[in-house]
Amino acid sequence: MMIEYKGQDFKEVVGEGLVLVDFFATWCGPCQMIMPVLDQIAGELEGVKIYKVDIDQYRQLAIDFQVRGVPTLILFKDGKVVDQASGYRPKAKIVEWINSHK
Numbered sequence: 001m002m003i004e005y006k007g008q009d010f011k012e013v014v015g016e017g018l019v020l021v022d023f024f025a026t027w028c029g030p031c032q033m034i035m036p037v038l039d040q041i042a043g044e045l046e047g048v049k050i051y052k053v054d055i056d057q058y059r060q061l062a063i064d065f066q067v068r069g070v071p072t073l074i075l076f077k078d079g080k081v082v083d084q085a086s087g088y089r090p091k092a093k094i095v096e097w098i099n100s101h102k
Contacts, residue, residue, distance in 0.1 A: 001039055001042050001043060002022070002035070002038050002039050002042050002050045002051065002052050003042075003049065003050065003051045003052070004051070004052055005021075005051050005052060005053040005054075005058065007058070010061060011079060013051060014051075014076035014079055015078065015079040016078060016079070017047065017048075017049065017077070017078065018047060018048045018049070018075070018076070018077050018098070018101065018102060019048070019049045019050075019051065019075075019076045019077075020038075020048055020049070020050045020051070020073060020074070020075050020076075020098060021050075021051045021052075021053055021073070021074045021075075021076065022034070022035070022038055022050065022051065022052045022053065022071055022072075022073055023053050023055050023061075023062055023065070023067045023070055023071065023072040023073075023074065024052055024053070024054060024055065024070050024071050025054065025055050025056055025070045026054065026056070028070045028071065030070070030071055030087060030088040031070050031071045033088050034071050034088050034089070035052070037090070037091045037094065038050055038052070038094070040091060041091065041094060041095060041098070045095060045098065047102060048098055048102075055067060055070060065081075068086075069086050069087070070086075071086070071087065071088065072084060072085070072086045073085045073086075073089075073094070075097070075098065075101055077101060082101050083097070083101060085097065
């Protein structure tokens, strides 16, 4: 299951290993479509943590990472951004994208 970001130290959240962060908004249709897909991936894929960050609650974090649209997926490896993608993507594409950075 995805982990909901609750304001903890973000550097600590993404600091170790492979971490996918889903920047979303509750009012965003594509965000609602991708969430169950990310939940499935979180339950099936070893070696990656998946967090969701509500851009309305954590606006400064979204600004810091230049999130211009939602959903925006940002992939971190040991605290560094390695890739990002915006918009809805099917499960297979997301899994392939994550695995390409392992």
